[in-house]
Amino acid sequence: MRLFDRAFTGSDEMFALAEAAVTKTIDKLGADAPVAFGSTAYFLPCIYAYTGRKITKLSELKDVLEPVKGWLTRNYRLNDVFTSGIATVLAAEIIEACKYAENPTPYEEKYHGHMTDAEVRELGVPLVTQDIPGFVVIIDEAPTDAQAQVLIKGYQSRGIFVFLLKGAIDQAERCGIKMGFPVRIVPVGPGIEAVSHIISVVVRAAFIFGNVQPGDWEGFNKYSFERIFAFVNAFGPLENITVGCGAGAIAMGFPVITNDTVDVDVVPKSLIIQTNIDDLIETSLEARDIKIKVSNIDLPVACASAFEGEIIRKADMFCEADGSRKDCFELVRTKELHEVEDHKIELIGQDFDAMEVGCKINLAIIIDIAGKNMQSDFEPVFERKIHNYVNCLEGVMHTGQRDLIRIRVSKSSFEAGFRVKHFGELLYAKMKNDFSQVVDKCQVTLVTEPELVTKLRKEANEIYDKRDARLRSLTDESVECFYTCTLCQSFSPSHVCIVTPERLGLCGAVSWLDAKSTNELQPSGPCQVVTKTKVIDEAKGAYEDVNEAVSTYSHGALDKVTLYSIMEDPMTSCGCFECICGIEPMSNGVIIVNREYAGSTPLGMTFAELASMTGGGVQTPGFMGHGRHFIASKKFMKAEGGIARIVWMPKALKDSVAERLNISAKELYGIDNFTDRIADESISEDPDTLMAYLSEKGHPALEMEPMM
Amino acid sequence: MDLNNFTTVEQMEAETARLRECAACSGAETWEDRKKAQTPSCKFGEDGVCCRICSMGPCRITPKAPRGICGADANAIAGRNYLRMIAGGTAAHSDHGREICHTLHSTKKDGHYQVKDEAKLLRLAKEWDIPTEGKDIYDIAHEVALAGMMEYGKPFGTQRFLNRATDERQKLWNDLGIAPRAIDREIATAMHMTHMGNTADAEALVMQGLRTGMADGWGGSMMGTEMTDILFGTPMPKDTEGDLGVLEKDMVNIIVHGHDPAMSEMIVVAAEDKDLLDYARSKGAKGINIAGLCCTANEVTMRHGVRMAGNFLQQENALLTGIVEMITVDVQCIFPSLGPLSECFHTKFITTSPIARIPGSTYVEFHPETAREQGRDLVRQAIDNFDKRDPAKICVPTRKQPARVGYSCEAILKELNGVTNSHVDERDTYKPLIDCIKAGVIRGAVAIVGCNNPKVRPDHSHIEIMKKLLANDIIVITTGCAAQAAAKAGLLRKEAKDLCGAGMKRVCELVGIPPILHMGSCVDISRMMLLATDIAKDWGIDIPQVPVVGCAPEWMSEKAVAIANYVVSTGIDTYLGIEPQVKGSVQMMELITEGTRKLTGAGYIINTNPDTLVQAMIDGIEAKRAALGI
Numbered sequence A: 001m002r003l004f005d006r007a008f009t010g011s012d013e014m015f016a017l018a019e020a021a022v023t024k025t026i027d028k029l030g031a032d033a034p035v036a037f038g039s040t041a042y043f044l045p046c047i048y049a050y051t052g053r054k055i056t057k058l059s060e061l062k063d064v065l066e067p068v069k070g071w072l073t074r075n076y077r078l079n080d081v082f083t084s085g086i087a088t089v090l091a092a093e094i095i096e097a098c099k100y101a102e103n104p105t106p107y108e109e110k111y112h113g114h115m116t117d118a119e120v121r122e123l124g125v126p127l128v129t130q131d132i133p134g135f136v137v138i139i140d141e142a143p144t145d146a147q148a149q150v151l152i153k154g155y156q157s158r159g160i161f162v163f164l165l166k167g168a169i170d171q172a173e174r175c176g177i178k179m180g181f182p183v184r185i186v187p188v189g190p191g192i193e194a195v196s197h198i199i200s201v202v203v204r205a206a207f208i209f210g211n212v213q214p215g216d217w218e219g220f221n222k223y224s225f226e227r228i229f230a231f232v233n234a235f236g237p238l239e240n241i242t243v244g245c246g247a248g249a250i251a252m253g254f255p256v257i258t259n260d261t262v263d264v265d266v267v268p269k270s271l272i273i274q275t276n277i278d279d280l281i282e283t284s285l286e287a288r289d290i291k292i293k294v295s296n297i298d299l300p301v302a303c304a305s306a307f308e309g310e311i312i313r314k315a316d317m318f319c320e321a322d323g324s325r326k327d328c329f330e331l332v333r334t335k336e337l338h339e340v341e342d343h344k345i346e347l348i349g350q351d352f353d354a355m356e357v358g359c360k361i362n363l364a365i366i367i368d369i370a371g372k373n374m375q376s377d378f379e380p381v382f383e384r385k386i387h388n389y390v391n392c393l394e395g396v397m398h399t400g401q402r403d404l405i406r407i408r409v410s411k412s413s414f415e416a417g418f419r420v421k422h423f424g425e426l427l428y429a430k431m432k433n434d435f436s437q438v439v440d441k442c443q444v445t446l447v448t449e450p451e452l453v454t455k456l457r458k459e460a461n462e463i464y465d466k467r468d469a470r471l472r473s474l475t476d477e478s479v480e481c482f483y484t485c486t487l488c489q490s491f492s493p494s495h496v497c498i499v500t501p502e503r504l505g506l507c508g509a510v511s512w513l514d515a516k517s518t519n520e521l522q523p524s525g526p527c528q529v530v531t532k533t534k535v536i537d538e539a540k541g542a543y544e545d546v547n548e549a550v551s552t553y554s555h556g557a558l559d560k561v562t563l564y565s566i567m568e569d570p571m572t573s574c575g576c577f578e579c580i581c582g583i584e585p586m587s588n589g590v591i592i593v594n595r596e597y598a599g600s601t602p603l604g605m606t607f608a609e610l611a612s613m614t615g616g617g618v619q620t621p622g623f624m625g626h627g628r629h630f631i632a633s634k635k636f637m638k639a640e641g642g643i644a645r646i647v648w649m650p651k652a653l654k655d656s657v658a659e660r661l662n663i664s665a666k667e668l669y670g671i672d673n674f675t676d677r678i679a680d681e682s683i684s685e686d687p688d689t690l691m692a693y694l695s696e697k698g699h700p701a702l703e704m705e706p707m708m
Numbered sequence B: 001m002d003l004n005n006f007t008t009v010e011q012m013e014a015e016t017a018r019l020r021e022c023a024a025c026s027g028a029e030t031w032e033d034r035k036k037a038q039t040p041s042c043k044f045g046e047d048g049v050c051c052r053i054c055s056m057g058p059c060r061i062t063p064k065a066p067r068g069i070c071g072a073d074a075n076a077i078a079g080r081n082y083l084r085m086i087a088g089g090t091a092a093h094s095d096h097g098r099e100i101c102h103t104l105h106s107t108k109k110d111g112h113y114q115v116k117d118e119a120k121l122l123r124l125a126k127e128w129d130i131p132t133e134g135k136d137i138y139d140i141a142h143e144v145a146l147a148g149m150m151e152y153g154k155p156f157g158t159q160r161f162l163n164r165a166t167d168e169r170q171k172l173w174n175d176l177g178i179a180p181r182a183i184d185r186e187i188a189t190a191m192h193m194t195h196m197g198n199t200a201d202a203e204a205l206v207m208q209g210l211r212t213g214m215a216d217g218w219g220g221s222m223m224g225t226e227m228t229d230i231l232f233g234t235p236m237p238k239d240t241e242g243d244l245g246v247l248e249k250d251m252v253n254i255i256v257h258g259h260d261p262a263m264s265e266m267i268v269v270a271a272e273d274k275d276l277l278d279y280a281r282s283k284g285a286k287g288i289n290i291a292g293l294c295c296t297a298n299e300v301t302m303r304h305g306v307r308m309a310g311n312f313l314q315q316e317n318a319l320l321t322g323i324v325e326m327i328t329v330d331v332q333c334i335f336p337s338l339g340p341l342s343e344c345f346h347t348k349f350i351t352t353s354p355i356a357r358i359p360g361s362t363y364v365e366f367h368p369e370t371a372r373e374q375g376r377d378l379v380r381q382a383i384d385n386f387d388k389r390d391p392a393k394i395c396v397p398t399r400k401q402p403a404r405v406g407y408s409c410e411a412i413l414k415e416l417n418g419v420t421n422s423h424v425d426e427r428d429t430y431k432p433l434i435d436c437i438k439a440g441v442i443r444g445a446v447a448i449v450g451c452n453n454p455k456v457r458p459d460h461s462h463i464e465i466m467k468k469l470l471a472n473d474i475i476v477i478t479t480g481c482a483a484q485a486a487a488k489a490g491l492l493r494k495e496a497k498d499l500c501g502a503g504m505k506r507v508c509e510l511v512g513i514p515p516i517l518h519m520g521s522c523v524d525i526s527r528m529m530l531l532a533t534d535i536a537k538d539w540g541i542d543i544p545q546v547p548v549v550g551c552a553p554e555w556m557s558e559k560a561v562a563i564a565n566y567v568v569s570t571g572i573d574t575y576l577g578i579e580p581q582v583k584g585s586v587q588m589m590e591l592i593t594e595g596t597r598k599l600t601g602a603g604y605i606i607n608t609n610p611d612t613l614v615q616a617m618i619d620g621i622e623a624k625r626a627a628l629g630i
Helices: A002-027 A045-051 A058-070 A076-103 A118-124 A124-128 A145-157 A167-174 A193-209 A217-226 A240-251 A277-287 A378-393 A411-416 A418-432 A452-471 A512-521 A544-553 A607-611 A627-632 A651-669 A687-697 B009-024 B030-039 B042-046 B076-103 B118-127 B137-150 B160-164 B169-174 B183-193 B202-232 B261-270 B274-282 B296-302 B311-318 B338-343 B370-384 B409-417 B431-438 B460-471 B480-489 B494-499 B502-511 B522-539 B557-571 B586-600 B610-628
Strands: A137-138 A163-166 A187-188 A230-234 A256-258 A271-273 A319-323 A327-335 A342-349 A360-361 A363-370 A396-399 A406-410 A441-447 A481-485 A498-500 A530-531 A535-537 A577-585 A588-596 A623-626 A647-648 B236-244 B250-257 B290-293 B307-310 B323-327 B348-351 B401-405 B446-447 B473-480 B514-522 B548-552 B574-576 B602-608
Touching: A002 A076, A002 A217, A002 A240, A045 A058, A045 A193, A045 B137, A058 A076, A076 A193, A076 A217, A076 A240, A076 B290, A076 B502, A118 A124, A118 A193, A124 A193, A137 A193, A145 A163, A145 A277, A163 A193, A167 A187, A187 A193, A193 A217, A193 A240, A193 A544, A193 B274, A193 B307, A230 A687, A240 A256, A256 A277, A277 A327, A319 A411, A327 A342, A327 A378, A327 A452, A342 A418, A342 B009, A363 A378, A363 A418, A363 A452, A378 A396, A378 A418, A378 A512, A378 B169, A396 B548, A406 A411, A406 B274, A418 A441, A441 A452, A441 B370, A452 B557, A481 A512, A481 A544, A481 B480, A498 A512, A498 A544, A530 A544, A535 B296, A544 B009, A577 A607, A577 A627, A577 A647, A577 B323, A588 A607, A588 A651, A623 B183, A627 A651, A647 A687, B009 B311, B009 B480, B042 B202, B076 B137, B076 B202, B076 B261, B076 B557, B076 B586, B118 B137, B118 B202, B137 B202, B160 B169, B160 B202, B160 B296, B169 B202, B169 B586, B183 B202, B183 B323, B202 B261, B202 B296, B202 B522, B202 B557, B236 B296, B236 B480, B250 B261, B250 B296, B250 B370, B261 B290, B261 B296, B261 B323, B261 B370, B274 B290, B274 B370, B290 B296, B290 B311, B290 B370, B296 B307, B296 B401, B296 B480, B307 B311, B311 B323, B311 B338, B323 B338, B338 B348, B348 B370, B401 B514, B409 B431, B409 B446, B409 B522, B431 B522, B446 B610, B460 B473, B460 B480, B460 B494, B460 B610, B473 B480, B473 B522, B473 B610, B480 B514, B494 B502, B514 B522, B522 B548, B522 B557, B548 B557, B548 B610, B557 B574, B557 B586, B574 B610
Parallel strands: A137 A163, A137 A230, A163 A187, A230 A256, A256 A271, A319 A360, A327 A363, A342 A441, A588 A647, B236 B307, B250 B290, B250 B323, B290 B307, B323 B348, B446 B473, B446 B548, B473 B514, B548 B574, B574 B602
Antiparallel strands: A319 A406, A363 A441, A396 A406, A481 A498, A481 A530, A577 A588, A577 A623, B236 B401
């Protein structure tokens, strides 16, 4: 028999049983006898939900048979299977109601039967917090008791609420599993009709939490499909009546996973055959898109933000991975779902035990992420988080990024049992928890084998290069929108960064792609879309939309920003900028100084002194905080003539931006080796020697219009 | 569900009426006027029994004159006319495919045309045993293009793409003698056979019709699709909009129309150039708006999300808005009426291909070496035309619908991967779809394709048939003008799931697709052949057994007849809402409906009433299911 026929046959069986039960009960108690489950305000909840009828006595129960029968239509369309499936559940509730009409406590001791409104309400908070990530209904016996035990305990340990029906209850009892509502393993009833008590919980959740109205058939199915993360594990051989109930479950959006292969038609994400019972949990969770948060990370040391600033000194160090000395890198890669084995932590090479105290090691941390909503643009965002996560470990220090990382592990952490795999455990748990919207599966590969790390680093570099190339290919003109970044508002409440492809956040940490990803990952988070359709002056970077956004997100502190100008409404700074540029009046140019530079500048001020002039979300024309990468941007103070205005930078900064700055200068002005014309502290620290140098080199700023 | 969110045929017709009313004062004439003037149609032509192949005639068959002067009877005349239509259609599609091969052959690393889908190029090179190891990608591209072009004229052997079919089909085609040889040869053979004094046996003409059609679907059209994907990228799902409301009052509107995307791709690229955008702004426009018509629209929407102004019978309406600065056309389905019509407005009408030279147009022949500059130049000319609009002749349509387009086979497989379970399922197969069909959740699939035809209410058959199929849990795939009809109606939106039965609705929700999948232009019906083939392979049955049928409710062109012939040869029943012009021959009618079915397992089912036609499809699908025991 094909699937539809099996469901139809099962529905008919259940309906016949319901008819017989009603007749028998009325014969015994009379048509006016009351019928109720007790402790619920929703009458017979399934019937109330799907028909809108308030059943209180047996005659009304008899009357409801007719509409239920009306749903047992028999066209070969899924719609008929769904209505029959729901009708099967209603028929099951009729049977159960008859039991309760005869005896208010038909299930003593072993079975739980009806669940009260109080119990349903108790589920509200844990469902919202995802302490209960889902529900499983287990029907009939697993092939062996041992498998049943592993299965039920496995669900329980993942926080999944377990309902047991029929043989599954006996099996759990044999295994000595403690059952009951408080331990979230509920032995509902010995017959399949008891399934109605579970659906009763679902529809009451829809009534209570979803405000779905009685009789709103579509509304109940939609609510359960979208919000109740339930699924069914039905062990074979499946009876038709179980298939009929399964049709109801699937109609409500609950997939059925079975080990039965006889006369079962597979339907993607709805009816799945899994004969390997060991893999049943993971198969089921994936079928219902349930992601389990990792609550206990297997770590021998503490992990908390308190340890974020912890410094590990050389004397306390057990070992060190230093990307500037030995090949090291960290990398997040997007993979297809089938390429990733969730929670696989693999170490290739030696563990800490085989290393000597104080040694320098090679280390590659490769995180593979798969997810239906994963995008490769998220990779760098996740990758930057490695720094925060690893730093939170007690006795572990992390600095840098990509292949310029430095990780130190302290002796005490090593002695506490910290090993390489613990990086994997930590990163796995954090990725799964913090990015659960996109991370369906995650695996971590840790490599300490020197030759392999060297080889892999080359591949990683290609990936980094590709990412950089993608970022470089984006221009402010080529994108549809910019983003705000208000990450710093916790300590600089009126500051708003407008992040564009050619102007990253002034902290240097948030590129346009990062902001875009952050927006997609946290739609109401710090990075909001800023449209750029209302152009005021594209050359200066003035847009009405940008001004509106700045006004909104600075809470009225600012009303406009000119993106490419430092003289006219320049962008504000929070205080965590990488660099400051300030006007140098004699040369008509600007100097730029980076945070790391401690000396003085031709303006007679240090970084700290200059920083005090800007920051705090205030506009100070002539001074501007910005990210290091912005220096080579063609949008750098474009309104005032662009990078040709740069007359002085500390040597270290100049060297680090030289390559890209020279390329931009060549493209913009046709000047070769532009940085040679820019002075630094080795050339001058005062305006006069600066001017002399600039004149000697023929610096273009000298020829430009005055800025003030 | 708010059904008001979908556009009805009545609303479309009201819009057309409004445009025509505005246009009346401009002296503009459209197909509705000419259709009146052409009614009634010539009965002999309609029945296919007018022979003007030689100059002894024309001969027309009547009960009193059952044979032409040479002795050809109704069967011979109708059969010859029919085969010539197929030859014409195959020539059109295949020449389009060849042109794309030439464009691929012109690609260079820094050239105007480049290889966008290297992976697909490498797959095709491998399929054709072209070595790739250590070779530059452009050398490979040129070799593949050349190998493709050789398929048109090779002296021996049959089409390379036939190897993609199921083993059963390949054997059947060989046994029946309908495996196509060189594409040009099949067209020439068809023309030769139908020359005065040659084949008069209707069955032989129909067989050559199948083979000529095969040279299209499994030759030239497939070539067009493959090479276009390599050149411009394999389509992946994209959001866009459809209907005349995509024309923007405040922008420079340029319409690209026709079938071959080589020219329109350049226009699309040029319209993104900053200096041209600035130039447009300097002329008071808010930007440059490219919109597509007919299959050029399908091509560029699938790859760039360019919006679709409409289908075949809407081409004149677009000009009636008075806000189209330029309509540039390439080949096929272009009304010569656009010449005089554009003269009623400020619209510049640009023809670009030596294949389609039309009076009243400015002819700018496109060449791969100069394509980018030519594209830029045309966009600039359109911008210059912006301020020449006549405010008195402006009638701006507002209706448009969101649409999700671009479901190539590759894209469909990717979507299906999304509903696999990594613990039990294989990926990159059609198994999830097959499982849904086997279980009955989806009853089957219908490919709705083809044109508009004033013989029936435009778009009405497309839309009504689609809706009825969806309500019956039948998934619809679509191309060409049918796809645009669906877009205009709003049926390519994901929300169209609300028009579906519970099965299709659930599938749409789980997979995240609209219930009608836009697969591209009319050459992309080759994608549908591969889809059906791979479904059959993954299922382990032959194509005629799969509950899949084709339907052309409003077809009109010779290309459609060629398509119908390769679809039938592939083993897929084809439901036609317009009668082929062979009615004057009982034998021909029998051959194209039941005759081919005995050979290829498929034939035509013809019914001009869309309600009856769609019911016949549903019954046909259920019959195929019953035969499979599902």
